[in-house]
Amino acid sequence: MTGRARTVLxxxxxxxxxxxxxxxxxxxxxxxREGGSFGILEALINTPGVSTREQGxxxxxxxxxxxxxxxxxxxxxxxxxxxxxxxxxxxxxxxxHMDETGYLVTAIREDGGLDVxxxxxxxETLYEGQVVLxxxxxxxxxxxxxxxxxxxDPSAVETPAAFGKEAVRVDVGASSRAxxxxxxxxxxxxxxxxxxxQRLYGSFGSGRAVxxxxxxxxxxxxxxxxxxxxxxxxxxxxFSVEEETGLDGAQAMAETxxxxxxxxxxxFVSSDSPxxxxxxxxxxxxxxxxxxxxxxxxxxxPALVDRVLxxxxxxxxxxxxxxxxxxxxxSVFPEFGTPDLALSWPTVHSHSPVEVINERxxxxxxxxxxxxxxxx
Amino acid sequence: xxxxxxxxxxxxxxxxxEGELVARLGCPERRxxxxxVFIVLATSLSVWTRSGADQLEEAxxxxxxxxxxxxxxxxxxxxxxxxxxxxxxxxxFQEDNLGNLTVSVGSGKPGLLLLAHMDEPxxxxxxxxxxxxxxxxRLTRLSLSPLFxxxxxxxxxxxxxxxGTIPAVSVVYSTxxxxxxxxxxxxxxxxxxxxxxxxxxxxxxxxxAGVVLLDPVVIARRIVDLAGGKLAGPAMxxxxxxxxxxxxxxxxxxxxxxxxxxxxxxxxxxxxxxxxxxxxxxxxxxxVLVVDAPLPGxxxxxxxxxxxxxxxxxxxxxxxxxxxxLAERAxxxxxPLQNATYGTAGDQSAFVGKTRVLPIGVPILYxxxxxxxxxxxxxxxxxxxxxxxxxxxx
Numbered sequence: 151m152t153g154r155a156r157t158v159l160x161x162x163x164x165x166x167x168x169x170x171x172x173x174x175x176x177x178x179x180x181x182x183r184e185g186g187s188f189g190i191l192e193a194l195i196n197t198p199g200v201s202t203r204e205q206g207x208x209x210x211x212x213x214x215x216x217x218x219x220x221x222x223x224x225x226x227x228x229x230x231x232x233x234x235x236x237x238x239x240x241x242x243x244x245x246x247h248m249d250e251t252g253y254l255v256t257a258i259r260e261d262g263g264l265d266v267x268x269x270x271x272x273x274e275t276l277y278e279g280q281v282v283l284x285x286x287x288x289x290x291x292x293x294x295x296x297x298x299x300x301x302x303d304p305s306a307v308e309t310p311a312a313f314g315k316e317a318v319r320v321d322v323g324a325s326s327r328a329x330x331x332x333x334x335x336x337x338x339x340x341x342x343x344x345x346x347x348q349r350l351y352g353s354f355g356s357g358r359a360v361x362x363x364x365x366x367x368x369x370x371x372x373x374x375x376x377x378x379x380x381x382x383x384x385x386x387x388x389f390s391v392e393e394e395t396g397l398d399g400a401q402a403m404a405e406t407x408x409x410x411x412x413x414x415x416x417x418f419v420s421s422d423s424p425x426x427x428x429x430x431x432x433x434x435x436x437x438x439x440x441x442x443x444x445x446x447x448x449x450x451x452p453a454l455v456d457r458v459l460x461x462x463x464x465x466x467x468x469x470x471x472x473x474x475x476x477x478x479x480x481s482v483f484p485e486f487g488t489p490d491l492a493l494s495w496p497t498v499h500s501h502s503p504v505e506v507i508n509e510r511x512x513x514x515x516x517x518x519x520x521x522x523x524x525x526x
Numbered sequence: 527x528x529x530x531x532x533x534x535x536x537x538x539x540x541x542x543x544e545g546e547l548v549a550r551l552g553c554p555e556r557r558x559x560x561x562x563v564f565i566v567l568a569t570s571l572s573v574w575t576r577s578g579a580d581q582l583e584e585a586x587x588x589x590x591x592x593x594x595x596x597x598x599x600x601x602x603x604x605x606x607x608x609x610x611x612x613x614x615x616x617x618x619f620q621e622d623n624l625g626n627l628t629v630s631v632g633s634g635k636p637g638l639l640l641l642a643h644m645d646e647p648x649x650x651x652x653x654x655x656x657x658x659x660x661x662x663x664r665l666t667r668l669s670l671s672p673l674f675x676x677x678x679x680x681x682x683x684x685x686x687x688x689x690g691t692i693p694a695v696s697v698v699y700s701t702x703x704x705x706x707x708x709x710x711x712x713x714x715x716x717x718x719x720x721x722x723x724x725x726x727x728x729x730x731x732x733x734x735a736g737v738v739l740l741d742p743v744v745i746a747r748r749i750v751d752l753a754g755g756k757l758a759g760p761a762m763x764x765x766x767x768x769x770x771x772x773x774x775x776x777x778x779x780x781x782x783x784x785x786x787x788x789x790x791x792x793x794x795x796x797x798x799x800x801x802x803x804x805x806x807x808x809x810x811x812x813x814v815l816v817v818d819a820p821l822p823g824x825x826x827x828x829x830x831x832x833x834x835x836x837x838x839x840x841x842x843x844x845x846x847x848x849x850x851x852l853a854e855r856a857x858x859x860x861x862p863l864q865n866a867t868y869g870t871a872g873d874q875s876a877f878v879g880k881t882r883v884l885p886i887g888v889p890i891l892y893x894x895x896x897x898x899x900x901x902x903x904x905x906x907x908x909x910x911x912x913x914x915x916x917x918x919x920x
Binding site: 419 | 655657659671672673676677679680681682692693694695696697698699700701702703705710711714719721723724725726727731735746748749750751752753754756757758759822823829830891892893894895896897899901
């Protein structure tokens with residue numbers, strides 16, 4: 151395969167999708183579809199959780215678990231829900247990461263300005279001259295990322311790469327370090343854009359940290375759908391920390407857990423955008439979840455890919471497969487003998503404030519995770 | 527396929543639904559104002575009916591209400607509607623065919639005109655691609671930051687459609703797909719680079735969503751509270767000025783006005799003061815105070831340290847007489863004033879050489895970005911000063 155994802159479309163599934171989409175389902179301003187996965191996604195996206203500061207997301211996920219779930223938190227901070235027969239022949243591990251890219255406060259200057267460091271990879275100009283929130287101990291404090299000093303001069307565009315790294319600060323309007331501290335701000339505080347998931351026309355939605363709250367949503371949808379008493383396999387649903395900073399949460403799990411299969415549920419960065427080249431990573435938004443067969447961190451056994459495609463076909467879930475860039479939490483498992491399978495939905499504008507997702511893809515991904523959990 | 531622009535005979539419904547799109551954020555700035563503020567407020571309490579803390583809260587509420595709607599030049603309808611909603615019930619507005627709003631109090635001479643502009647820089651929809659993305663054109667004649675288009679790329683936007691506000695995002699490169707390559711954002715972004723996604727995947731979708739050519743487009747209204755009564759968000763230039771004039775109207779005692787006071791909210795300032803040009807021919811005024819943001823990059827001013835005023839004596843033709851009166855009033859009421867730099871472009875251009883005119887306003891940080899910073903204390907102080915001027919016996 152040269153990169154162009156193929157769409158596996160089944161007539162029955164198409165009809166189902168069409169019925170789900172419905173004629174009345176196309177106004178951006180419409181209320182959320184009852185039972186759709188965006189309801190969960192919105193709650194998770196609006197909760198900030200910059201890598202190493204995932205507490206809020208962990209609490210939110212805990213509140214969305216089914217009543218039977220008995221969540222545990224490991225030493226690293228990963229949240230795990232284990233279910234199914236204890237002596238099952240197989241153990242499947244599903245992982246989605248709770249953390250997101252953003253900034254952390256590193257120091258408060260004498261003049262009240264905040265030094266920050268970027269966490270994870272993103273175009274830092276997306277924060278230039280924009281409002282942010284510092285998530286401090288006493289509550290959120292608004293701030294601004296000041297633009298480059300010469301932002302009004304024609305020369306500003308001559309050195310666009312000059313913005314970023316040490317040049318990035320946050321101004322919370324404090325005139326001194328003491329004022330900033332009186333607001334509860336301290337080094338280590340996370341900084342994000344104001345998080346507000348926004349539904350768009352059709353079944354689209356957008357926000358910061360669709361990556362990987364959508365993965366968390368798919369796991370929650372599956373957990374809420376399964377009947378623990380009917381499971382054949384032992385299942386571990388893991389919500390991991392620190393994926394964006396190097397898969398550290400998953401690494402901690404890989405060193406202690408020995409599942410038979412690690413299934414990472416994370417973004418498929420798609421080129422389905424007028425600014426990208428369609429020759430690579432071209433999974434179409436709205437055409438179903440994606441089996442992320444190859445990425446920068448992992449090459450999945452083709453037999454595993456085929457098995458997922460067959461399962462999706464049996465379950466009537468339209469599904470795509472392809473390859474893209476980026477790593478996934480499952481990729482730290484093969485060195486311990488556990489194969490890695492990555493499942494995704496297609497997203498554009500990765501790591502920007504406006505990652506876009508289609509609800510049908512997320513509904514399908516939740517159904518696919520559940521189908522694997524019940525029928526693998 | 528491209529939807530044709532059509533004339534909608536219905537009256538503008540204003541900013542339907544836009545209020546919901548404002549980020550509902552905490553108010554961490556509800557802390558003790560500085561000692562200087564207490565002095566300012568204590569000395570000005572005699573001329574105000576509300577307490578100082580209430581005024582600050584009202585100023586913040588007004589700025590939020592006005593900045594949370596879009597008002598691209600020539601399409602200021604949502605701002606007009608927000609002003610009408612916030613104005614006192616006695617205020618009977620006149621609206622001319624350029625969209626300027628005016629309200630007059632008193633009669634006869636002398637005539638005092640106070641005006642603040644409603645418009646902000648933004649875009650209009652100029653095209654729809656076959657895939658359902660919108661193309662844009664900037665709509666302003668005054669110069670902007672060369673980073674203006676970059677500030678809008680990869681950000682949430684709002685389309686002010688005729689049937690209401692439609693949320694959108696502007697398309698940006700995926701960082702994952704460009705790692706190790708020449709980073710695409712390491713070059714200037716221009717408006718032709720912007721593709722706007724409302725969730726449509728065909729031109730027919732766009733039409734069904736209610737978006738048509740020439741619909742105005744602004745950045746989403748994310749307004750946050752900073753330390754000590756400051757706010758940051760888009761279009762504080764000049765919604766902070768509009769807020770000061772509304773605060774003045776709310777507190778005004780019409781019986782005390784000497785001569786005629788006209789408070790105006792002007793359209794199309796960014797097109798070279800076109801609305802103000804109309805006002806200059808419509809309103810008889812001996813003195814004009816243009817309430818606007820100072821030029822960035824001029825004299826250093828700071829939010830929280832008092833209103834700003836243009837310094838006469840240069841080639842701009844600003845009135846020394848008004849300046850002296852303001853300075854004297856400010857000194858007498860112990861209101862701080864900062865000298866600032868104002869150019870001749872903008873609404874003042876309509877009055878220079880015809881009548882006495884002086885720009886005044888509140889200081890703004892990061893002017894021209896979607897995160898302009900203003901301080902509510904300055905807005906209250908400016909309204910206090912303007913009230914004092916409007917009620918003085920000239």
